[in-house]
Amino acid sequence: MEDSRNFIVLFCLFLYFALCIGVGIWAMRRTKSSADFFMAGRELGIIVTAFALFSSTLSGFGFVGGPGLVYAMGTTSIWMIVCGTIATCFSFFLVAKRLRIFSEVYQTVSLPDAVALRYGSEVSRFLTALAIILGVVGYLAAQIMAMAVVLQEILNGVDWIPELSLGMCMAISCAVLVFYCVTGGIIAGVYTDVVQGAVMMAAGVLVLFAAIAAVDGGVVAGVTTIMNDDPEAIGPWGTLGVMGALSYFLLFAVGACGQPHIVTKLMMNKKITDFKKIILVSTVAGTVAAFLWIAIGLAMRALVVGGDHPELGQPDDAAYAFLQSYAHPVLAGIVFAGLFAAIMSTADGFLNIGAAAIIHDIPKALTGKPLNRELFWARVATLVLAVFAAVFVRFSSTDLVALLGAFGWGTFAAALVPTVAIGFNWKRASALAANVAIITSLTVNFVIEIAAIQVPHGIHGGAIALIISLTLFFGISLSTQPKKLPEDIEAIMDL
Amino acid sequence: MRVEVRMKLPWFIFIVLLATCVVIGVVFVTPQVPYEDVVLEDGTTRRVIKSKGVPHPDFPTMLQGGPGAERHSTTLWLGWAFATLQVIFFGACLAMGMTRHGSLGPTKAPILVGTTIHAAIFAALILAYNGYMHGATDTLVLGFPLPTALMFYAVWTFPVFFMVLYYRVFDSWFFTAEDAKRVEEIAAAQRQMREAE
Numbered sequence: 033m034e035d036s037r038n039f040i041v042l043f044c045l046f047l048y049f050a051l052c053i054g055v056g057i058w059a060m061r062r063t064k065s066s067a068d069f070f071m072a073g074r075e076l077g078i079i080v081t082a083f084a085l086f087s088s089t090l091s092g093f094g095f096v097g098g099p100g101l102v103y104a105m106g107t108t109s110i111w112m113i114v115c116g117t118i119a120t121c122f123s124f125f126l127v128a129k130r131l132r133i134f135s136e137v138y139q140t141v142s143l144p145d146a147v148a149l150r151y152g153s154e155v156s157r158f159l160t161a162l163a164i165i166l167g168v169v170g171y172l173a174a175q176i177m178a179m180a181v182v183l184q185e186i187l188n189g190v191d192w193i194p195e196l197s198l199g200m201c202m203a204i205s206c207a208v209l210v211f212y213c214v215t216g217g218i219i220a221g222v223y224t225d226v227v228q229g230a231v232m233m234a235a236g237v238l239v240l241f242a243a244i245a246a247v248d249g250g251v252v253a254g255v256t257t258i259m260n261d262d263p264e265a266i267g268p269w270g271t272l273g274v275m276g277a278l279s280y281f282l283l284f285a286v287g288a289c290g291q292p293h294i295v296t297k298l299m300m301n302k303k304i305t306d307f308k309k310i311i312l313v314s315t316v317a318g319t320v321a322a323f324l325w326i327a328i329g330l331a332m333r334a335l336v337v338g339g340d341h342p343e344l345g346q347p348d349d350a351a352y353a354f355l356q357s358y359a360h361p362v363l364a365g366i367v368f369a370g371l372f373a374a375i376m377s378t379a380d381g382f383l384n385i386g387a388a389a390i391i392h393d394i395p396k397a398l399t400g401k402p403l404n405r406e407l408f409w410a411r412v413a414t415l416v417l418a419v420f421a422a423v424f425v426r427f428s429s430t431d432l433v434a435l436l437g438a439f440g441w442g443t444f445a446a447a448l449v450p451t452v453a454i455g456f457n458w459k460r461a462s463a464l465a466a467n468v469a470i471i472t473s474l475t476v477n478f479v480i481e482i483a484a485i486q487v488p489h490g491i492h493g494g495a496i497a498l499i500i501s502l503t504l505f506f507g508i509s510l511s512t513q514p515k516k517l518p519e520d521i522e523a524i525m526d527l
Numbered sequence: 528m529r530v531e532v533r534m535k536l537p538w539f540i541f542i543v544l545l546a547t548c549v550v551i552g553v554v555f556v557t558p559q560v561p562y563e564d565v566v567l568e569d570g571t572t573r574r575v576i577k578s579k580g581v582p583h584p585d586f587p588t589m590l591q592g593g594p595g596a597e598r599h600s601t602t603l604w605l606g607w608a609f610a611t612l613q614v615i616f617f618g619a620c621l622a623m624g625m626t627r628h629g630s631l632g633p634t635k636a637p638i639l640v641g642t643t644i645h646a647a648i649f650a651a652l653i654l655a656y657n658g659y660m661h662g663a664t665d666t667l668v669l670g671f672p673l674p675t676a677l678m679f680y681a682v683w684t685f686p687v688f689f690m691v692l693y694y695r696v697f698d699s700w701f702f703t704a705e706d707a708k709r710v711e712e713i714a715a716a717q718r719q720m721r722e723a724e
Contacts, residue, residue, distance in 0.1 A: 114683035117683060118689075120686075121617075121686050122617070129701070137717050255670055255671055262591040262592055263592075263659070263672075264591065272592075273579055286620075312690060315690060319683075343588060457624055491551070499551065503545065506537060506541040509537070510538065520716070520717065523709070527702070
């Protein structure tokens with residue numbers, strides 16, 4: 033039974049890999065310029081954009097780390113999920129329309145492109161690109177490590193496959209990722225996102241039912257078991273407490289519209305008027321997929337506390353243990369494919385924006401012009417970035433990778449929310465304020481992470497950085513004389 | 528009205544952010560309880576904070592929250608202030624996104640009402656938790672304790688109100704047919720400039 037289960041899981045994964053490669057080959061034919069490679073030719077429809085948005089948001093962390101956090105800390109980490117609806121409002125009210133107009137009018141191919149135009153500052157472009165590269169390396173490294181660990185677990189579970197090292201599993205998963213990202217650029221990225229999103233949605237619904245069935249007595253019995261053991265674990269703040277939980281809420285609600293791999297996708301749809309439908313589709317799809325995070329985490333905590341399942345070796349084993357013990361083999365196969373989908377859809381977004389920062393934004397900020405043969409160099413940069421991240425994660429300490437992964441979301445949020453979400457809606461926002469906000473956010477996040485500063489009452493360091501950078505951004509802009517904007521930018525800001 | 532929104536909204540957001548900084552500052556100097564002073568081998572003592580969760584006595588891979596009333600005795604109302612300021616910040620930022628030529632137009636009342644309800648949901652959550660942490664754990668609402676149910680079923684779902692607003696005013700206010708035409712004009716002018724270069 034165990035053998036056939038592992039074989040089914042492996043077969044689902046193989047199918048998924050084959051699909052990614054197929055999409056990569058198909059997308060290669062449609063990628064004829066750097067605008068296609070980075071912006072998908074601004075031709076995406078409602079479903080593709082909506083699915084690309086939510087599947088990029090819900091990374092491997094959502095599938096592995098999320099249930100693990102619920103298992104370990106109770107409801108605390110669920111604040112990262114329940115903020116999803118207000119986070120989507122933020123992205124669409126503040127960012128979507130304006131970025132899409134900039135993209136159409138100026139043919140921008142990256143977020144730093146739009147930032148440079150809005151603020152009339154190459155320094156702002158450089159700092160935005162720098163923040164993106166720093167965040168991307170950490171995030172990408174964490175995603176690659178997650179892919180390798182999961183693939184190793186699956187392959188080593190099949191008897192007739194010889195034991196594979198972590199490095200070999202890293203090479204296999206990176207090869208698939210790099211193939212479709214290099215050949216098809218963001219077109220391959222967003223179309224695989226559609227498949228990935230669909231798999232994640234199916235996984236979310238099926239796992240919810242499987243989790244309810246796994247706990248004897250269903251939701252009420254599971255909740256009661258957890259409550260009898262520790263009421264705080266199933267209270268609204270979880271084990272971390274009120275301030276920690278609410279700091280997660282702030283960081284993830286506001287921070288989403290500063291994540292470059294997410295907001296860049298708001299520049300790729302065909303028609304601006306589609307946004308009113310994209311917001312609804314993306315929210316429904318994201319909510320359904322998020323059930324997996326909550327259902328597995330709470331079910332595993334209830335099962336372990338109730339004595340129906342042995343204690344896990346570590347919290348991150350929650351999803352794997354649940355799927356192996358309580359899910360039908362086909363469901364387990366779908367969810368493992370969904371897990372890879374979640375990791376890869378985030379990783380391909382990072383590869384793409386990282387490559388844009390390296391071959392488009394940094395050269396443009398330093399020399400005033402982009403590289404010749406941008407499409408060729410975009411493919412080279414994608415390959416080099418993936419290899420660099422893989423080598424980096426292979427030879428770094430696990431702590432460093434985890435640190436950089438955790439650093440990513442907070443960095444992007446604190447650096448880019450003021451600059452992008454606020455600055456594109458407020459004419460008075462100045463380049464100085466944007467630059468100070470980015471530098472401050474990088475400094476505060478790095479100091480808190482590297483010095484391992486324990487912020488009192490469990491408040492997330494990224495939330496502190498976000499509040500500081502936002503306050504400075506408003507304070508500096510309000511205290512300096514407003515600068516006259518170029519006529520065309522002024523006209524766009526009036527729309 | 529136009530001048531008011533243009534001038535006052537950023538100042539209002541700035542003040543909300545300053546107030547948030549004050550709340551966080553107060554939280555920083557608020558004692559973290561419960562704690563335990565552990566005597567180390569070298570004779571020195573180390574303070575172990577227990578308000579952020581402690582290892583589960585039977586399952587070390589899990590944390591327990593411990594006594595809710597004790598650990599939230601100093602922070603629950605600061606948490607309410609923090610949540611309320613967040614909600615006001617959200618509402619003000621959404622208003623900033625909906626502002627056209629210095630006016631909120633038809634979105635003013637819905638954003639105000641929505642933000643007020645959103646703040647009320649958090650107030651209800653804090654009040655419900657205040658009872659929960661003092662032992663009122665008997666009632667389950669749709670499978671969860673009342674404050675947790677509010678988190679799942681109200682905090683998570685309420686922003687759909689703003690999404691419906693976005694959908695409803697999109698064509699008439701947020702991005703009208705005239706706006707689309709204007710974008711085309713600006714884009715055409717930029718295209719001409721690029722070709723001329």
